Amino acid sequence: MDFRLNPNSGVPIYLQLMEQVKHGIETGALQHGDQLxxxxxxxxxxxxxxxxxxxxxxxxxxxxxxxxxxGAGAFVTGKLNNQEVQDRMDRARPIFETAVTQAxxxxxxxxxxxxxxxxxxxxxxxxxxxxx
Amino acid sequence: MDFRLNPNSGVPIYLQLMEQVKHGIETGALQHGDQLxxxxxxxxxxxxxxxxxxxxxxxxxxxxxxxxxxGAGAFVTGKLNNQEVQDRMDRARPIFETAVTQAxxxxxxxxxxxxxxxxxxxxxxxxxxxxx
Amino acid sequence: MDFRLNPNSGVPIYLQLMEQVKHGIETGALQHGDQLxxxxxxxxxxxxxxxxxxxxxxxxxxxxxxxxxxGAGAFVTGKLNNQEVQDRMDRARPIFETAVTQAxxxxxxxxxxxxxxxxxxxxxxxxxxxxx
Amino acid sequence: MDFRLNPNSGVPIYLQLMEQVKHGIETGALQHGDQLxxxxxxxxxxxxxxxxxxxxxxxxxxxxxxxxxxGAGAFVTGKLNNQEVQDRMDRARPIFETAVTQAxxxxxxxxxxxxxxxxxxxxxxxxxxxxx
DNA sequence: GTGGTCTAGACCACC
DNA sequence: GTGGTCTAGACCACG
Numbered sequence: 131m132d133f134r135l136n137p138n139s140g141v142p143i144y145l146q147l148m149e150q151v152k153h154g155i156e157t158g159a160l161q162h163g164d165q166l167x168x169x170x171x172x173x174x175x176x177x178x179x180x181x182x183x184x185x186x187x188x189x190x191x192x193x194x195x196x197x198x199x200x201g202a203g204a205f206v207t208g209k210l211n212n213q214e215v216q217d218r219m220d221r222a223r224p225i226f227e228t229a230v231t232q233a234x235x236x237x238x239x240x241x242x243x244x245x246x247x248x249x250x251x252x253x254x255x256x257x258x259x260x261x262x
Numbered sequence: 263m264d265f266r267l268n269p270n271s272g273v274p275i276y277l278q279l280m281e282q283v284k285h286g287i288e289t290g291a292l293q294h295g296d297q298l299x300x301x302x303x304x305x306x307x308x309x310x311x312x313x314x315x316x317x318x319x320x321x322x323x324x325x326x327x328x329x330x331x332x333g334a335g336a337f338v339t340g341k342l343n344n345q346e347v348q349d350r351m352d353r354a355r356p357i358f359e360t361a362v363t364q365a366x367x368x369x370x371x372x373x374x375x376x377x378x379x380x381x382x383x384x385x386x387x388x389x390x391x392x393x394x
Numbered sequence: 395m396d397f398r399l400n401p402n403s404g405v406p407i408y409l410q411l412m413e414q415v416k417h418g419i420e421t422g423a424l425q426h427g428d429q430l431x432x433x434x435x436x437x438x439x440x441x442x443x444x445x446x447x448x449x450x451x452x453x454x455x456x457x458x459x460x461x462x463x464x465g466a467g468a469f470v471t472g473k474l475n476n477q478e479v480q481d482r483m484d485r486a487r488p489i490f491e492t493a494v495t496q497a498x499x500x501x502x503x504x505x506x507x508x509x510x511x512x513x514x515x516x517x518x519x520x521x522x523x524x525x526x
Numbered sequence: 527m528d529f530r531l532n533p534n535s536g537v538p539i540y541l542q543l544m545e546q547v548k549h550g551i552e553t554g555a556l557q558h559g560d561q562l563x564x565x566x567x568x569x570x571x572x573x574x575x576x577x578x579x580x581x582x583x584x585x586x587x588x589x590x591x592x593x594x595x596x597g598a599g600a601f602v603t604g605k606l607n608n609q610e611v612q613d614r615m616d617r618a619r620p621i622f623e624t625a626v627t628q629a630x631x632x633x634x635x636x637x638x639x640x641x642x643x644x645x646x647x648x649x650x651x652x653x654x655x656x657x658x
Numbered sequence: 659g660t661g662g663t664c665t666a667g668a669c670c671a672c673c
Numbered sequence: 674g675t676g677g678t679c680t681a682g683a684c685c686a687c688g
Binding site: 405414417482483490497509511514516519 | 619625
């Protein structure tokens with residue numbers, strides 16, 4: 131597995147890392163029991179601060195995606211890949227596959243697509259009734 | 263125009279403000295030449311610090327959406343309202359309206375929706391050939 | 395006399411007005427005793443707030459360039475066009491005529507020329523020994 | 527690199543800071559990749575508020591001179607060091623070095639020098655055909 | 659009236 | 674360690 135990181139995207143690097151590990155798990159590229167690269171080794175490969183990688187692993191562990199076994203490494207758990215989240219994701223994926231592809235075809239760049247989504251999210255927040 | 267802000271959403275308030283002004287401009291609710299509410303006045307209405315509003319206005323100016331005239335107020339620019347972007351946005355809006363609404367109905371929260379979109383964007387980037 | 399104002403230059407409008415009146419006086423376009431346009435009339439012509447024009451006149455009076463006679467209008471004084479300032483200006487003018495023309499010929503735009511001058515001014519301030 | 531600021535010059539402190547960083551970059555004192563002092567550290571050294579320094583850094587980033595990496599620091603960009611601008615600047619510098627020094631020797635103060643330059647810039651604009 | 663600058667200091671996020 | 678956000682409030686400058 132190789133990682134694609136963009137330090138200038140505004141998205142924190144540790145989140146990008148988490149993102150991609152999660153994505154790997156959700157798509158089956160990373161299976162239950164698979165070992166993730168060591169923190170230092172990965173940090174070296176992606177030319178990032180080990181603390182950044184450590185934070186990503188720590189958060190992934192908090193969320194139950196991986197298990198960090200002291201001295202042994204980090205391993206993918208099967209636990210929190212519970213039906214609920216998995217199913218939601220699986221059912222939603224084709225929706226966004228289509229939407230994003232269409233938008234890209236219309237000529238929108240990443241930035242514009244994100245803004246579009248944010249605008250819609252705010253509309254929904256508003257329907258739920260946020261603060262003033 | 264009224265603003266709906268959620269100070270606890272994790273999204274910086276000034277960004278939420280920018281988002282909504284942009285949205286207003288893109289949908290035509292704010293037209294070229296329209297004056298935005300005064301910094302202090304708006305700050306009072308939304309119960310936020312004037313500096314926070316000022317920051318939103320300053321950034322919007324940097325991005326070319328508005329023009330801030332010292333002593334006179336902030337005004338919507340016509341520049342970024344070019345057909346191109348406007349049209350792209352207008353054509354893409356219903357796509358995301360549907361997609362995000364469907365996803366929300368499936369139970370995905372904001373965070374999951376953003377991740378889903380990011381994953382799709384990465385897939386597209388990847389097709390074009392990305393870095394690392 | 396007509397005025398050239400740029401509300402987007404960053405330079406306050408009232409300063410631009412003062413600038414041009416001074417320039418007129420220094421070059422002889424405005425002579426001792428000449429009457430300046432009325433505040434309201436000028437404001438109308440240049441499409442600016444009368445307060446702005448008033449402020450320019452007030453400052454010009456403070457600096458002794460003009461005399462505002464209540465109910466009669468504003469008139470150019472000969473007083474502060476003393477030899478000293480006049481002479482300095484006259485001797486310095488060709489220097490900058492050359493410098494700015496050369497710089498423009500080299501392709502520098504207004505912004506770059508201003509920055510160049512500011513940098514030099516700071517170097518001089520520094521030689522005189524400013525605060526930290 | 528050390529900074530020389532004058533809080534009473536009328537020129538905003540954050541602009542003075544920007545000015546000096548830019549100058550450092552243009553003269554080569556600050557090279558591509560160099561790290562600028564930390565916001566709080568610099569604020570302490572120059573005895574100013576960290577927010578003031580932060581504003582200078584933020585603006586410099588907007589203008590492309592530096593890149594601010596959250597949690598890592600601020601770094602000089604290579605982008606704006608393109609030959610074109612650099613060369614223009616280098617060729618123009620001696621012109622203004624001479625001009626400003628001569629003007630200062632003639633007794634003109636900063637304000638008068640700026641006015642002189644503005645007058646010349648207007649003359650050039652005028653030749654090109656200006657507004658109002 | 660408008661916006662702009664600066665301060666002081668809390669609290670959070672990232673590397 | 675780094676920068677980012679937000680608050681509270683003083684004081685100034687522009688129209």
